[in-house]
Amino acid sequence: MKVLSNMLFSICLLPLVSACGGTSSGTQNADNGNAPENQEKQSVLENSAEKRSAKLLYMGHGSLRITTAEGKVIYIDPFAGNEKMYSPAADLILVTHNHFDHTQTDKIKNRNADCQIITWKEALKDGKHQSFDLEYARIEAVEAGYNKNHDVKECVGYIITLSDGKTVYVSGDTSKTRQMPQLAEKNIDYAFFCADGTYNMDLDEAAECARLVKAKHNIPYHIISKQGVFFDRKRAEQFNAPDRLIIDEGEEIEL
Numbered sequence: 001m002k003v004l005s006n007m008l009f010s011i012c013l014l015p016l017v018s019a020c021g022g023t024s025s026g027t028q029n030a031d032n033g034n035a036p037e038n039q040e041k042q043s044v045l046e047n048s049a050e051k052r053s054a055k056l057l058y059m060g061h062g063s064l065r066i067t068t069a070e071g072k073v074i075y076i077d078p079f080a081g082n083e084k085m086y087s088p089a090a091d092l093i094l095v096t097h098n099h100f101d102h103t104q105t106d107k108i109k110n111r112n113a114d115c116q117i118i119t120w121k122e123a124l125k126d127g128k129h130q131s132f133d134l135e136y137a138r139i140e141a142v143e144a145g146y147n148k149n150h151d152v153k154e155c156v157g158y159i160i161t162l163s164d165g166k167t168v169y170v171s172g173d174t175s176k177t178r179q180m181p182q183l184a185e186k187n188i189d190y191a192f193f194c195a196d197g198t199y200n201m202d203l204d205e206a207a208e209c210a211r212l213v214k215a216k217h218n219i220p221y222h223i224i225s226k227q228g229v230f231f232d233r234k235r236a237e238q239f240n241a242p243d244r245l246i247i248d249e250g251e252e253i254e255l
């Protein structure tokens with residue numbers, strides 16, 4: 001019996017997108033009900049949510065937090081940032097690759113019951129980049145790698161399309177990819193390019209990538225290789241890309 005229960009446990013760990021909370025997604029809250037007054041409350045909430053914009057907090061290095069208009073919280077590559085920044089309950093955690101400066105998911109202690117985690121393992125299956133349609137966002141994995149520290153088979157970037165149509169691209173750790181010219185078709189609103197020049201492409205190559213991707217706003221991130229320093233404004237100002245946007249460590253912008 002023990003063997004059987006171990007097997008069942010292993011199978012439970014297999015789903016493509018694993019739940020990182022205590023209960024499975026799609027579980028209806030019994031208190032929610034379908035009474036007309038509850039439905040009305042729900043639609044009022046939805047209407048007010050439509051008027052809010054999504055927000056993006058840059059926590060330093062490659063770490064971001066997006067709060068959608070619906071109030072869903074997405075963490076990307078948890079590593080830099082303080083306890084307070086990681087305190088809002090997570091609905092989704094995205095991880096681009098298996099290096100310690102991207103995988104500190106333990107910093108996210110507060111997670112909603114149906115919180116999901118998508119890593120490079122789920123995002124890149126049999127050499128194919130995957131997409132995930134969630135109620136509040138579409139997550140599309142794209143190529144990343146192409147340098148000696150980052151294998152294209154084990155790294156991804158993500159394009160996150162929010163319910164209001166706004167798109168955010170995070171390059172992950174990478175040099176120029178073959179796919180970048182095709183990303184221009186996606187009319188990306190905010191594109192983050194790594195540019196440390198030690199582990200990944202440098203500021204010049206990152207600017208070249210920005211010219212290929214043609215996003216409305218080009219943001220340098222993951223720009224230093226010094227331990228314990230998560231952003232360098234002076235280096236960011238050397239990012240010579242069109243439509244450059246510099247977001248300081250700890251700054252939150254409206255999308």
Ligand SMILES: [Zn+2]
Pocket residue numbers: 062099101102173222
């Ligand atoms: Zn990194």
